[in-house]
Amino acid sequence: MKTRYTYGGDEHIYVEIDDEMSLDAFFIALSLSNMVREANIPGVTEILPANASFEVRFDPDVIAPDSMMEKIKAFEHQAEAQEKRLxxxxxxxxxxxxxxxxxxxxxxxxxxxxxxxxxxxxxxxxxxxxxxxxxxxxxxxxxxxxxxxxxxxxxxxxxxxxxxxxxxxxxxxxxxxxxxxxxxxxxxxxxxxxxxxxxxxxxxxxxxxxxxxxxxxxxxxxxxxxxxxxxxxxxxxxxxxxxxxxxxxxxxxxxxxxxxxxxxxxxxxxxxxxxxxxxxxxxxxxxxxxx
CATH class of the missing domain: 2.40.100.10 (Cyclophilin-like)
Known part of the structure; x- marks a missing residue:
């Protein structure tokens, strides 16, 4: 399972945990998106969860796209180690x-x-x-x-x-x-x-x-x-x-x-x-x- 990060214009970052749906991919995406939400990163305006992925919308006047990307990537290994309970x-x-x-x-x-x-x-x-x-x-x-x-x-x-x-x-x-x-x-x-x-x-x-x-x-x-x-x-x-x-x-x-x-x-x-x-x-x- 290899996470893929891509830009969506100047205001979005798309994070895809896997290219096919699985519960393992879902839980990693859920953990990762929750970590981004709880971090209260300045400039983040919306977090949109999907099947095995999520998207972050942010204000590029507050945080640059490459800085936003770095902050999201920093959570990846923590998310994989999270308990998969809900x-x-x-x-x-x-x-x-x-x-x-x-x-x-x-x-x-x-x-x-x-x-x-x-x-x-x-x-x-x-x-x-x-x-x-x-x-x-x-x-x-x-x-x-x-x-x-x-x-x-x-x-x-x-x-x-x-x-x-x-x-x-x-x-x-x-x-x-x-x-x-x-x-x-x-x-x-x-x-x-x-x-x-x-x-x-x-x-x-x-x-x-x-x-x-x-x-x-x-x-x-x-x-x-x-x-x-x-x-x-x-x-x-x-x-x-x-x-x-x-x-x-x-x-x-x-x-x-x-x-x-x-x-x-x-x-x-x-x-x-x-x-x-x-x-x-x-x-x-x-x-x-x-x-």
Whole structure:
């Protein structure tokens, strides 16, 4: 793993821990960005974390770019030695798989897809070696996911599956992006799942939709009154399959202000996870069940 530092014009430095996502790279990036933040370097105006990287924005009238680069590089070896533990939370996110809204949308854009003859789930199941869509859906929701980044679109989480690398689901994006994606679509591109926080263009495969809003700039939703964005990096997600009746019930509860997401406080320990992924995941999900 070799860290790469690059300038972004006169006001940004981009720090890439690895050119592919891994939890090890994520934790080093998290530690390093936290060290930069805690150092209170004069001139730093913003720190933007990503999957296995981060970007620092600074005022070049306060600190020269080469001086900013030197200060960031000085933290690298300390970051690699940091404990890879994180106090976080595991959240149950309801998903209505094979819903009518994403299905209507994906059928409108079949000419932009690798396989125009079926659905996104048909395609994803086949290329990942599953005999049925139901088997693929089970693989998608049966293990927890790690929120490695929030952004690109306001409030949109990127989720990385907490399984062995050779068991991770992988699905390419559409050949050409769609001009429409329903709000709260559960999508998939590469090794990342996501939730589209708003309606708009997109290229990820569409598997279902959640009735649980994750972004509210007006902060009217009961559980988003303190902050308009629900997710933060380090959150853990457990998808929960639901049917249309449950979807409608949750939608109504959100609208009348009575819906509360199911959440449990947990500690994520990367070394313990790597030693026994199955056992560690079971403990995470047990904590959620007890919440």
């Amino acid at each position: 106090d976080t939370r595991i959240i149950e996110i309801p998903v209505y798989y094979e819903d009518p809204w994403t299905h209507e949308t994906l059928m409108r854009f079949r000419e932009r897809h690798q396989d125009p003859t079926g659905s996104d789930l048909d395609y994803a199941a086949r290329i990942n070696g599953y005999e049925t869509v139901a088997d693929f859906i089970e693989a998608h929701h049966s293990q927890p996911w790690f929120v490695s980044m929030v952004g690109f679109v306001s409030g949109l989480p990127f989720l990385y599956q907490l399984v062995e690398r050779d068991k991770q689901l992988e699905v390419p994006k559409y050949l050409r992006p769609r001009t429409d994606t329903p709000k709260l679509t559960v999508g998939y591109g590469g090794c990342f799942s996501c939730i589209y926080s708003v309606r708009g263009a997109g290229g990820y495969q569409m598997f279902g939709i959640t009735p649980m809003p994750i972004y509210d700039p007006e902060q009217k939703i009961s559980y988003l009154k303190d902050f308009m964005v629900f997710f933060k990096p380090g959150d853990i997600v457990k998808w929960k399959p639901i049917d249309r009746a449950e979807y409608d019930r949750i939608t109504e509860a959100v609208e009348d202000g009575t819906y509360t997401p199911r959440i449990a406080e947990v500690e994520f320990d990367l070394d313990a996870f790597n030693d026994d992924m199955t056992g560690f995941n079971a403990k995470l999900m047990e904590a959620l069940n007890d919440a």
